[in-house]
Amino acid sequence: MSSLSSKVQEVFDEPACGKNQAKGEKERKKGCTKQLVPGAAAGGCAFDGAKIALQPITDVAHLVHGPIACEGNSWDNRGAKSSGSSLYRTGFTTDINELDVVYGGEKHLFKSVKEILDKYDPAAVFVYQTCVTALIGDDIEAVCKAATQKFGKPVIPVDAPGFVGNKNLGNKLAGEALLDYVIGTEEPETTTPYDINIIGEYNLAGELWQVKPLLDEMGVRVLSCISGDAKYKEVAYSHRAKAAMMVCSKAMINIARKMEERYEIPFFEGSFYGVSDMSDSLRNIAKLLVDKGAPADLLERTEAIIQREEAACWQRMEPYRDSLKGVKVLLITGGVKSWSVVSALQEVGMEIVGTSVKKSTLEDKQKIKELMGEDAHMVDDMTPREMYKMLKEAQADIMLSGGRSQFIALKAKMPWLDINQERHHAYAGYDGMVTLVREIDKSLRNPIWEQVRRPAPWDIEDASCTTQDSGTIVTLPGNDALPLNLAA
């Protein structure tokens, strides 16, 4: 446990994190996890975060050591896609029982690892610690070490039991597990001057694939994506990349920073969401690679691709400009750097009436202010009731958010678009931005809004309904196509 708490301290004190460094000594020590309020908390635990971060590694067996809740209630519920193995979508758990709680679950865990290796022959087994097994003192590190020695396959402990903190902390602890046990343990067959790592991209809805054709065209090779559509060995030899891009704000900043320290892999923080961000990311990838010795013509080639893609992208969004002009958007996101999406949506004429900045840095907030003006409606933590009110009173025309708040919008009979983990559409890169705009347009234009907002017959003033002369055709407001003969 002491090693875990020192790890937690370590990831809290992140030198590469601007937000963290802006704090005073004392505040920094407290870490970045807000103290949770019992009875008024929402969101996943550290285990959840660790699982989100690592589960996209496809050829690994992800074994959860704990009671049935941790895996049984949650397995196969994320949208990370694979081009190969589907082993990562198989749920493995020790499903500990009362006797394990009393006598300890280490043997049970060891046997489970053996069963998995025998039956599924994975590239590696990742063992996730949970609250109960941490509390009873099961030493998963020791079990993993013994299993690795005995079976000759990597068995990796991921020590992020739920009760140490929130999802974001879990992301980082997962990163530590990779740094301690995986990265640098294998060598790639070949390397090129164009090898990069993409860190913190989970290939949700296939977004990595949405971006990859352009990287291919640039001649850039994704040596390793941590962890979207990754194979174990790709993560293991990721230390041979020339440069890295860190996606998804701060979730895996520790991996990027430590790989820079240990293996001199420079990184930049970028995003594939929004037109300008996508272009900046491609530029930055090219620049870092050239800095590290790749031929300089990469810069020109990249610039040419960017020019072409941007022009094509704006052209493809042009048809939506008329219908989306003045549409008011409420953008509630967790970690995604909203400001880049904000600027792209504004480009096609939409108005952002509010955006969440829960996980944004001061810098991000400054950028949002620049884009949305001084009176930008930035919300740290909007309660569901406030969201509902905003939508119900039509202060916004559409909400873009994660699944958790979906029904707040729908119950207010307002359009909603999923831009989080479980989304079915890919919104990355230039193509993704067009998709996002198209989806917003599709959602707003759907004829259902008019229908569901129409009053029920018994709520309409009786004059129009009940005292009609027989045989009169009444056309209901808002739907000319369906004349109803109410008296018939």
Place this chain on the structure above:
Amino acid sequence: MAIVTHLKKSCAVNPLKMSAPIGAALAFTGLDNCMPTLHGSQGCTAFGLVLFVRHFKEAVPMQTTAMNEATTIMGGYDNVEQAILNIHKRAKPAIIAIASTGLTETKGDDVDGYLSLIRKKHPELDEVALVYVSTPDYVGAFQDGWSKAVAKIVKELAVPGLPVAGQINVLAGSHLTPGDLEEIRELVEAFGLKPIILPDLSGSMDGHIPDNFSPTTLGGTTLAELRASGSSEFTLAIGEHMREAAQTLQDTCSVPFEVLESLTGLDTNDRLMSLLAKLSGRPAPNKYRRQRSQLMDAMLDAHFFIGGKKIAIGAEPDLLLAVGKLFAGLGAELTAVVTTTASPVLEHLPTQEVLIGDLEDLEQRAAGCDLLVTHSHGRQMADRLQLPFLRMGIPMFDRLGAAHQVTVGYRGTRSLIFEVANMFMAAAHEPGPDDWRHAAPTGAECGSCTPAAAH
């Protein structure tokens, strides 16, 4: 009669089972103006919440005592107290219902004790009903948590009283959907009886659009109804796992009861009709006589397609019994049967063996079957085995309408029979010229399809 087997393997693969605390939480969700709360780390609640949201496609109110390392070791009194006060302040529910988790049970928090301390300390909570049920994650399954929660609710809240004529309790098991409960309410009311359905997910999770935003449950059994359940004339418990709650009501409030193992199938609905007729003193309404006749006709039409088929089922015990018996009663064979937890009903299943296991076990036994019946997590195996797949149970996250799947009553049974028969019809093999050549018999034989059945 089936033999019940526990498999001796260490690692559960592709779990069929979900945890008891979220079973309790969902039961609490069937109470009106309630805030279901898990005493555990925030993730315990988050996972349950996401699961229910994906299943019902509804916002689900659910809170947490947000335990961390330190509070777990020191004991969770402060967290329970704060959670109750915060929930009371923010959401103003009539009922705050708490279930424990593996975490707080391992530590051994005495929540009943905490609650009596909190009661003494905070008279402002006098109007709020507090219910607590102990549900360690490492004991039992979803259905067990539901069962314990309902038993605890009636134990705490039902008030003994003189029987009210025509009022009966319906204790609804976790295998019933909001649509099922609507059907049951209609059935009972058709006899002029007044049902108190407990818990009543049809009031809260039926997918309706409320007039305003509410941070608590949007409907369900009201606190007044819970109290009045002690003065009902009779209790109808649906599903064996509702026996404990029914027994509790009899012990504390002298309400007699009968457990119906399910309401899917002809004979069990016949039993329901005679019971309701006896309780109400009225004959069965004509529409049900008609529906019974329609069900028999459906059985006759469907038996051609269902008879002889091999079915693989993975479900919680009472759902398993309900649909398993129906299929077997139409001539199908329950070839592979896996469930989540021990139950007295298992040995009554018309099959050789019932395994308490996971979907890996089911997959190993399901090869060569004609139909897979389980919750949405069966989708990967249905794909691998190329089996027609009937989704039943929780979670059902890759289809719409989970809340409105109706399989109770003559009418619900009829529609389930049609659905299954249609699946068999759709998967039927088109004869080909080589079907009757016996030259090269292939390995596994398969109930209905001939060796060349690959499409």
